[in-house]
Amino acid sequence: MRFNVIPIETDVLIIGGGLGGCIAAIKASEHGLNVTIAEKANTTHSGSAGNGIDHIWAYCPSVHGKMGWTINDMFEDHKQAYDLVDKDLFYLVASTMYDRILDLEKFGINFRYEDSKIPGKFRIVPQFHSVPTSFNFDGRDIKKKLTEQAIRRRVNIINRVMITDLISTDGQISGALGLSTRAMDIYFFKAKAIVLSTGRSNRLGRHDSGIDFEWRAPGSLSGDGKSMALKAGLELINMEFLTPSTIRVRNYHQTGGPSGGVATWYPASDVIDSSGKIVFFRDYFYDWKKYFKEKMDATESRTRWLKAIPLHRPGLTKDEYMKVGPLYGGCSKDATDYEIDYIRWSNSNEGKCYRFATYHLDQEMNFNWAKDRIELGPTLRELSSASANGVVVDKNLETKLKGLFAIGDEVGGLPWSAAPGAVAMGWHAGEMAAKHAEKENSFLPVSKGKLESLEELCSNMLSSKEGFYWKEVELTVQNILDLNCSDLRTEAMLRRGIDLIREIKNAPIRAENPHELMRSLEVKSVIDNCELIVRASLERRESRKRPVRFQRVDFPEQDDKNYFAFLALRLEDGEFKFSKIPIKH
Amino acid sequence: MFRPIIISDDICKGCNKCVDICPMDVFVPNPEKGKPPIVMYPEECWYDGVCVYECPLKEQGAIKIITPLPMRVFLLKGKDSA
Numbered sequence: 001m002r003f004n005v006i007p008i009e010t011d012v013l014i015i016g017g018g019l020g021g022c023i024a025a026i027k028a029s030e031h032g033l034n035v036t037i038a039e040k041a042n043t044t045h046s047g048s049a050g051n052g053i054d055h056i057w058a059y060c061p062s063v064h065g066k067m068g069w070t071i072n073d074m075f076e077d078h079k080q081a082y083d084l085v086d087k088d089l090f091y092l093v094a095s096t097m098y099d100r101i102l103d104l105e106k107f108g109i110n111f112r113y114e115d116s117k118i119p120g121k122f123r124i125v126p127q128f129h130s131v132p133t134s135f136n137f138d139g140r141d142i143k144k145k146l147t148e149q150a151i152r153r154r155v156n157i158i159n160r161v162m163i164t165d166l167i168s169t170d171g172q173i174s175g176a177l178g179l180s181t182r183a184m185d186i187y188f189f190k191a192k193a194i195v196l197s198t199g200r201s202n203r204l205g206r207h208d209s210g211i212d213f214e215w216r217a218p219g220s221l222s223g224d225g226k227s228m229a230l231k232a233g234l235e236l237i238n239m240e241f242l243t244p245s246t247i248r249v250r251n252y253h254q255t256g257g258p259s260g261g262v263a264t265w266y267p268a269s270d271v272i273d274s275s276g277k278i279v280f281f282r283d284y285f286y287d288w289k290k291y292f293k294e295k296m297d298a299t300e301s302r303t304r305w306l307k308a309i310p311l312h313r314p315g316l317t318k319d320e321y322m323k324v325g326p327l328y329g330g331c332s333k334d335a336t337d338y339e340i341d342y343i344r345w346s347n348s349n350e351g352k353c354y355r356f357a358t359y360h361l362d363q364e365m366n367f368n369w370a371k372d373r374i375e376l377g378p379t380l381r382e383l384s385s386a387s388a389n390g391v392v393v394d395k396n397l398e399t400k401l402k403g404l405f406a407i408g409d410e411v412g413g414l415p416w417s418a419a420p421g422a423v424a425m426g427w428h429a430g431e432m433a434a435k436h437a438e439k440e441n442s443f444l445p446v447s448k449g450k451l452e453s454l455e456e457l458c459s460n461m462l463s464s465k466e467g468f469y470w471k472e473v474e475l476t477v478q479n480i481l482d483l484n485c486s487d488l489r490t491e492a493m494l495r496r497g498i499d500l501i502r503e504i505k506n507a508p509i510r511a512e513n514p515h516e517l518m519r520s521l522e523v524k525s526v527i528d529n530c531e532l533i534v535r536a537s538l539e540r541r542e543s544r545k546r547p548v549r550f551q552r553v554d555f556p557e558q559d560d561k562n563y564f565a566f567l568a569l570r571l572e573d574g575e576f577k578f579s580k581i582p583i584k585h
Numbered sequence: 586m587f588r589p590i591i592i593s594d595d596i597c598k599g600c601n602k603c604v605d606i607c608p609m610d611v612f613v614p615n616p617e618k619g620k621p622p623i624v625m626y627p628e629e630c631w632y633d634g635v636c637v638y639e640c641p642l643k644e645q646g647a648i649k650i651i652t653p654l655p656m657r658v659f660l661l662k663g664k665d666s667a
Contacts, residue, residue: 041608045635050608160610181610209655211587212628219609219631252656328661355634360652365660373661515610515626 003186003455010036010156011437012430013176013191015163016198016225018047020408020422020429022146023100024195027430029153033437036156038163038178038187040198040518041220043147047199048217048409049419052140054264054349055125056419057133058097062119067291069131071095073298077129078415080306083548084238084388084566084583086413088395093417093424100423101135107149110138117288125266125286128416130305131296132286140349161187162518163224165450166194166232166404173404174444177454181518186454190446192437193403195429196391197422198225200409201383201529203522204242205478208378209251215380216253216352222522223383223529225410229391230528230571234399237412237566237581238389239529240536241548242381244487247314247321249329250377252360254352258329258374260312264346264353268335271314271327271376279324280314282332285339315546317487318378328373340369381487383529385409385418386547392568392581397429403436405429413566415547458517460508467510470520477504477523477530485534490553497534501527532569539567539578587627589650590636596647597621603636603648612636621647632656 012028014021017039028035039046059071071094078094079085105111112121127134150157160181167175173194178187201223202215213219226236248257256264259271261283271280314327321327331340347357361367367374383389390412397405407429408422417425461467484497505527511517537552542559544550566581590611599619604612611626624630632650640648 041610042606045606045633045639046608051633051635211653211656213609213631214656215631218633219629250659252652252658330661352633354638355632355650359634359637359650360658364652365658367660368663371663375659375661518610519629 003184003458005186005188005451007188007190008036009190009443010034011192012036012433013038013189013194015176015194015196016040016047016410017043017157017159018197018199018408018422019049019053019142019146019419020426021047021195021197022143022150023423023426024197024407024430024433025150025155026146026153027427028195028434029150029155031434031438033434034156036158036189037150038161038176038189039157039159040162040181040224042159043150043157044144046143046218046220048221048351049139049422050143050218051351052349052354053142053351053419054139054346054353055127055134055136056097056101056139056423057128058101058135058420059094059133060098060120060122060124063122063124064131064133066119067131068295069298073302074129074133076298077302077305079585080302081128081309081547082386082415083544084413084564085415086566086583087585089411089414089417092395092428093414093420096427097420097424100427103427104142104423108145109142111135126283127263127266130298130301131291136346138349140354158187162521163198163228164454164521166196166228166401167446167450168232168401169444169446172402172444175446177450179454179458179517179521180514182514184514186451188451190443192440192443193433194405195426195433196225196229196404196406196410197408197426198223198410200385201226201389203474203478203526204383204530204533205380205482207253207380209253214253215382216255217382217384222525224522224525225406226390226532227525227528229399229406230532232401233571234401235392235568235570235579236390236532237392237568238387238536239532239569240540240567241387241389241550242383242481242485242533243387243547244317244549245378245381247316247327247376248379250375252356253379254356256347256350256353256356257376258331259314259376261332262312264350265329265343266346268332268339268343269329270332271329272373273324274326279327281311282335283312314376321378325376327376329376330373331369335370344369383533385416385421388413388415388417392566396432397425398432403433405433461511461517461520464508464510467508470509470511470516470523473504473507473509474523474526476507477501477527480504481530481533485537488551488553489537491538494534494538498531498538501531501534535576536567536569539569587630587653589627589630589632589653590624591649591651592621592624593647594621596642596645598642600641602639602641606635606639608633608635
């Protein structure tokens with residue numbers, strides 16, 4: 001079968017039109033360059049923010065400064081709570097995110113509320129740090145608004161294309177290849193600079209509910225960027241941190257859930273056991289008046305916060321849950337109407353919580369927010385923002401391939417970078433990519449080798465009679481990860497896992513149309529991500545406590561002397577090479 | 586097995602907005618213009634609800650997502666103890 005090759009020349013190519021990708025495109029377009037977004041789905045609703053977000057953390061000088069809390073205090077919180085943190089990435093995000101909030105406002109996204117008692121009339125809640133830093137906002141339509149802004153700035157958006165390969169020439173990025181997900185087209189890009197932003201790696205396992213694709217994060221996120229980066233010889237870190245499952249809403253997976261007044265059910269939810277006893281406590285709206293009056297003690301605040309986290313968050317494993325369950329989350333008995341309305345508002349802006357709260361709970365289940373409780377249960381192991389895994393970048397977000405930048409969940413080293421990581425890094429990388437592109441007078445020559453390989457691979461899949469359906473291969477590799485690289489890991493099981501994954505890599509796959517070709521290529525990304533996870537796990541010969549909860553049965557103790565570092569893997573001539581990147585604080 | 590997305594033949598006008606925006610690419614347009622799109626890959630639905638959210642005829646019930654049974658929450662109704 002023949003593919004129609006569509007050659008495109010663009011100054012800046014953004015791979016992935018999620019939150020970060022759209023922001024990068026908007027910023028890059030300010031330079032008057034030709035900017036293209038290549039997006040696998042549709043930028044109006046793609047990526048982890050595709051369904052909306054309700055919170056984004058930032059250091060706000062006019063609020064936090066007034067409290068006497070510095071950005072260094074925030075870094076200290078982040079370090080102590082989240083273990084391995086890249087200082088440069090943290091400061092980039094923390095010091096610029098408030099300015100990005102002001103930019104988001106210019107794009108028509110509301111952050112101000114008449115009933116707020118905080119300077120600027122923001123709604124800022126505690127979530128990731130010892131003092132409130134998460135700005136709650138009306139983020140339901142954020143992707144639609146950013147798409148609108150990109151179009152207004154003449155960014156060329158190509159939806160329904162899956163980018164499969166990066167192309168470089170003499171150590172510099174020069175182009176990329178992509179497959180249409182709906183037509184027999186291959187896009188052959190030449191670009192002077194590229195921003196890689198395909199988001200977190202999902203599709204690594206299956207939920208207990210038995211329903212496929214009902215992960216918290218979108219099912220389209222197959223770690224394509226990490227796979228491309230690996231094939232391009234780049235380093236990836238923290239891939240071993242496939243964090244164990246935690247306890248949230250049983251069966252229905254979304255990013256919120258009533259568990260001790262945190263996140264989307266802040267401030268007034270708690271968790272009770274079957275006798276009605278509160279086992280994880282509610283929080284309260286922050287007493288801003290108190291903190292504006294007295295100069296705060298950041299150390300005291302941090303100590304108190306770290307101690308209190310286990311009181312609010314049920315960070316239980318499945319086994320632990322089986323001993324103490326069933327547990328039920330919901331609005332606290334003493335929650336006020338205002339607090340309940342606030343919770344429903346947060347939910348209506350945050351991703352799948354929107355459908356969960358306004359349709360499933362309200363309509364399908366006739367949920368009474370004041371009186372009813374939701375049973376909790378285990379989520380799935382995942383490479384979430386908490387794991388901070390991904391591509392190694394310098395402080396300007398550039399990889400070792402000149403002109404290739406990476407942002408957001410694509411990047412390794414900043415736990416809980418999440419939305420601020422996407423927005424703040426997206427902005428900065430957009431600027432850097434544009435500046436790089438401006439310096440290039442012409443496009444570098446691009447070899448056709450990878451194009452020919454992709455055509456051959458896809459043609460073989462389309463004409464295969466006895467190949468496996470993509471889903472069979474994905475199930476198999478998920479099963480391997482589930483046992484060989486699970487909550488408890490050993491050298492023997494990990495080594496066996498690598499051998500099994502290598503065998504699966506060669507499994508022939510059949511596809512009948514571009515959609516199935518996309519899924520088949522996604523499985524290849526999933527396999528690459530799984531192999532990285534297992535190999536990286538082998539290299540970390542220690543265990544680490546919360547939040548990463550990495551457990552090597554054969555190395556049960558934490559060993560900061562040797563392993564307080566980012567463990568990096570890359571491919572060189574087809575062989576995996578390992579190195580340790582020490583963390584400098 | 587799964588039929589999470591139900592499109593009403595009487596109400597849907599085949600504008601294909603859902604086809605354009607679905608993050609999981611589960612729909613294909615109906616070969617007949619003006620007819621409802623086909624849910625080609627229902628087992629790949631992510632239950633995000635974007636198709637319903639953006640449907641211009643959603644108030645009239647053109648498209649609906651039924652949450653599969655294993656995904657539905659288990660509720661403790663109106664009590665503080667089991």
